[in-house]
Amino acid sequence: MISNSFFSVVTTLLLLISSIVGGGTTAFETDKDLEGFFGEYYESRYEGLGDYRIEAETFKDVSEAVAEDNNLRKAGLENYQRISGTTFTDVDCSVDILNTEKTAEGSRVALNECVTITYTKLGMEDSFSFITNHIVELTDDGIITSDIYDECLISGFCNVDFSEYDIDGDGAIVHRASDSIDQNESILSPYTYNRQNAINYANTYATSSNSAYNTMSYDDANFVSQCLYAGGIPFDGVGNYNSGWYYITSTNSYALAWVNVDTFDTHFVGMGVTRQTASTSTILPGNPFYWKSTGTTNGHGHIMICTGYNSSGDLIYCAHNPNVSGASVSVALAMNSYTKYTLLFNEGCSTHNTSGSYTYNTSKHWKYCTQCGKKISEGNHKLVGNNNAKTCTICGYQTNVPPGEVSDP
Numbered sequence: 001m002i003s004n005s006f007f008s009v010v011t012t013l014l015l016l017i018s019s020i021v022g023g024g025t026t027a028f029e030t031d032k033d034l035e036g037f038f039g040e041y042y043e044s045r046y047e048g049l050g051d052y053r054i055e056a057e058t059f060k061d062v063s064e065a066v067a068e069d070n071n072l073r074k075a076g077l078e079n080y081q082r083i084s085g086t087t088f089t090d091v092d093c094s095v096d097i098l099n100t101e102k103t104a105e106g107s108r109v110a111l112n113e114c115v116t117i118t119y120t121k122l123g124m125e126d127s128f129s130f131i132t133n134h135i136v137e138l139t140d141d142g143i144i145t146s147d148i149y150d151e152c153l154i155s156g157f158c159n160v161d162f163s164e165y166d167i168d169g170d171g172a173i174v175h176r177a178s179d180s181i182d183q184n185e186s187i188l189s190p191y192t193y194n195r196q197n198a199i200n201y202a203n204t205y206a207t208s209s210n211s212a213y214n215t216m217s218y219d220d221a222n223f224v225s226q227c228l229y230a231g232g233i234p235f236d237g238v239g240n241y242n243s244g245w246y247y248i249t250s251t252n253s254y255a256l257a258w259v260n261v262d263t264f265d266t267h268f269v270g271m272g273v274t275r276q277t278a279s280t281s282t283i284l285p286g287n288p289f290y291w292k293s294t295g296t297t298n299g300h301g302h303i304m305i306c307t308g309y310n311s312s313g314d315l316i317y318c319a320h321n322p323n324v325s326g327a328s329v330s331v332a333l334a335m336n337s338y339t340k341y342t343l344l345f346n347e348g349c350s351t352h353n354t355s356g357s358y359t360y361n362t363s364k365h366w367k368y369c370t371q372c373g374k375k376i377s378e379g380n381h382k383l384v385g386n387n388n389a390k391t392c393t394i395c396g397y398q399t400n401v402p403p404g405e406v407s408d409p
Contacts, residue, residue: 050088076155090118156235195286198231206318206325223320261301278340285373291338358395365395
């Protein structure tokens with residue numbers, strides 16, 4: 001008689017052989033099963049964004065790392081709505097499975113996520129669509145353990161610096177560690193930089209920090225990054241500490257470029273923002289100016305943000321470390337011999353708008369371009385009248401003590 005323990009051993013061996021030969025069991029027998037699974041999953045990631053709500057419980061089990069990535073991406077999409085002035089109202093997700101292969105833990109799936117987002121803006125409804133390529137790893141019981149993708153232009157999220165996988169001619173997923181994704185196309189192009197919002201933020205928090213953000217030991221780059229974000233510059237590379245630019249206040253997680261002057265410079269120059277040598281003629285309101293750490297005595301750079309002009313028409317700035325408001329740009333430029341730079345988020349104008357009114361002091365008058373904020377049309381007063389009351393024929397300035405020797409026309 002054959003014992004029950006013998007049957008138990010044989011059964012175990014047969015199951016083991018079946019697992020090795022057949023690649024293990026899985027909850028997904030066809031690509032259609034996977035498409036339905038991932039379609040529901042990717043749609044569920046939009047739950048709570050704008051006015052969009054899902055009707056049924058479609059959330060899938062994910063690893064802790066994937067859940068963290070999803071939270072960062074969601075913060076990026078909230079930022080997208082804020083910057084673009086849109087509110088998401090409906091989301092439709094479908095998935096095309098490109099290929100699957102077995103792994104030791106389950107499956108690796110290459111897929112395209114096809115999304116159409118309906119939104120409202122200024123009371124009007126519209127929609128846009130995009131496709132994101134994913135490489136996903138999941139266990140046989142449907143737990144998503146890894147999801148690699150680049151969604152920089154929409155949510156600012158990218159959890160890889162290069163394309164790790166490709167589909168070869170035979171349809172297999174292969175590792176590709178050398179071909180970089182071209183991310184030189186600036187993410188700033190769909191957005192308008194509101195220099196006045198950045199300036200208002202700088203003036204508000206120059207001498208006292210915003211409690212929503214941690215204060216760094218060297219807080220200057222952190223402060224200027226907050227100003228640019230307030231002005232409409234969107235997060236980039238959310239979740240990528242070394243190559244992104246973001247600060248998630250709910251978790252106090254941020255990229256190195258948000259808090260470090262040299263990395264800030266490298267990041268935005270790499271994204272296509274124009275860098276020029278800083279001077280009183282190249283620095284514009286709303287733009288940062290700075291020196292980098294190379295050659296400094298303390299090993300740290302320093303960054304400030306121009307906030308416009310004072311009553312005398314001189315450029316002024318705000319900064320942290322030290323915390324200053326309305327300080328002279330000319331004095332800052334002469335502070336040391338380090339090379340100073342400025343980044344042109346406010347790109348200036350090829351032809352200035354001169355429709356604004358004149359500003360003046362006792363000797364000169366000038367205007368500010370209504371588009372870029374630069375001081376223009378500066379000149380000496382042209383006074384007419386008698387010694388008791390003279391008026392500038394250009395700006396309307398009045399005085400009974402004319403500055404200098406000015407001849408009547």
